[in-house]
Amino acid sequence: MSTVSKIVPFGSGSRIVETARRTLSTASQGIDALEVQFSDRDFAAIFLRLVGVIMDVRGRLIVTGMGKSGIVARKLTATLTSTGTPAIFMHPADAGHGDLGMVTPDDVVLMLSYSGESNELGPIIHYCKRFGIPLLGLTARSESTVAAASDVCVLLPAVREACPNELAPTTSTTVQMAFGDALAIALMEMRGFSADDFHKFHPNGSLGAQLLKIRELMAKGDGVPRVREDASLLDATMEMTRGRLGGTAVLNQDGELVGAFTDGDLRRTVTDTQHLTEPVGRYMTPTPLTVGSDDLASEALRLMHLHNVTLLFVCDGGQLVGAVHMHDLLNAGVA
Structure with missing residues (x-):
């Protein structure tokens, strides 16, 4: 009633x-x-x-x-x-x-x-x-x-x-x-x-995901594929396959990041040449887009969408410390 x-x-x-x-x-x-x-x-x-x-x-x-x-x-x-x-x-x-x-x-x-x-x-x-x-x-x-x-x-x-x-x-x-x-x-x-303090109290859910730092999601150590710029295309391809991130960092003799070589670069390279013994430095993408380990994961995802890439390398003080893939960000709920 x-x-x-x-x-x-x-x-x-x-x-x-x-x-x-x-x-x-x-x-x-x-x-x-x-x-x-x-x-x-x-x-x-x-x-x-x-x-x-x-x-x-x-x-x-x-x-x-x-x-x-x-x-x-x-x-x-x-x-x-x-x-x-x-x-x-x-x-x-x-x-x-x-x-x-x-x-x-x-x-x-x-x-x-x-x-x-x-x-x-x-x-x-x-x-x-x-x-x-x-x-x-x-x-x-x-x-x-x-x-x-x-x-x-x-x-x-x-x-x-x-x-x-x-x-x-x-x-x-x-x-x-x-x-x-x-x-x-x-x-x-x-x-x-601060935002860091806020994240401590909101570790779960979509709000917590937006406050995640890149260091919490990135691959590091041996999980980051890397080759020297004088390495062959074949070596770079093998390193990409091992790392399973769709690309590899390219370093100079001082260990500094000077380029990136991705699956897309490989496909374009094989179309142009069959000489897999040539140095990867000739075909890499120079001065690749990077982020810092303390940057927000949401900012990394924004950069990926803006520049149409799926992999970013992480550098602190000019040194390569990690790599983060778009799939890692999306799987963590970053939007």
Whole structure:
């Protein structure tokens, strides 16, 4: 049985589309209002205090919230933990049934509540006051319980919900989410959190694949086919076959990379001459495209597509250290 007591037909598709557009416009106005807040000196000062407290925490940031604010708090927790700020979500309904035990004197609690009056937050507030746990508040009402109890309280702008009944949290949760992202990125930059750090926390999935370094995928040592430039075409062909990368590096007498000889070069060579005893240096591709071992694998794949090649040699400080094939990149999920 439907829980909808009454269905009012819209009458036209254009009205449905207009409702969706109006919802987005209302959400956008909420974010604009939040951005304006940061231009206020007092608001900016409170935000800096908030960041300072979190930066100085010796333990973890305990993030909590009830209802829709709780869902935003979960998302904020996930963003913080993946960008260098140790955080954990604590559900208010479970807090009074033992989960308050996860809060230590080294921790800080960040409490999200648009109204600032969720009853389930009471035990957490009392616990923080009793044991001297710093409490950070994020609310829209300055005279609320959360605002009064917080050691540092960020007052979000009071916004109009997109819900036509002004009941369902819509714009307010959008503003909370946007503020959470702003906070997480500010902390991320303060910590100097790099792409390498990000990859450590995201080793799996497509995101992790885009952050892979070439050194993690390249062939190295004896796995890199190589010949001297005075080696014969036959020797180069045998080395290519051994290496199974579709090509071989060509080195000069000082061991420096001076060219590449690929399957394509071989086919063109055999078409022109049958003298497989001739030196490969005469038929190689000089000054081949190279990458460094610390370059991103995604950049290597971009270069391969741009220059229509499937093999790149890896050089550090002018010395050949590896080779990477397009198949290795694609098999690793690099796109």
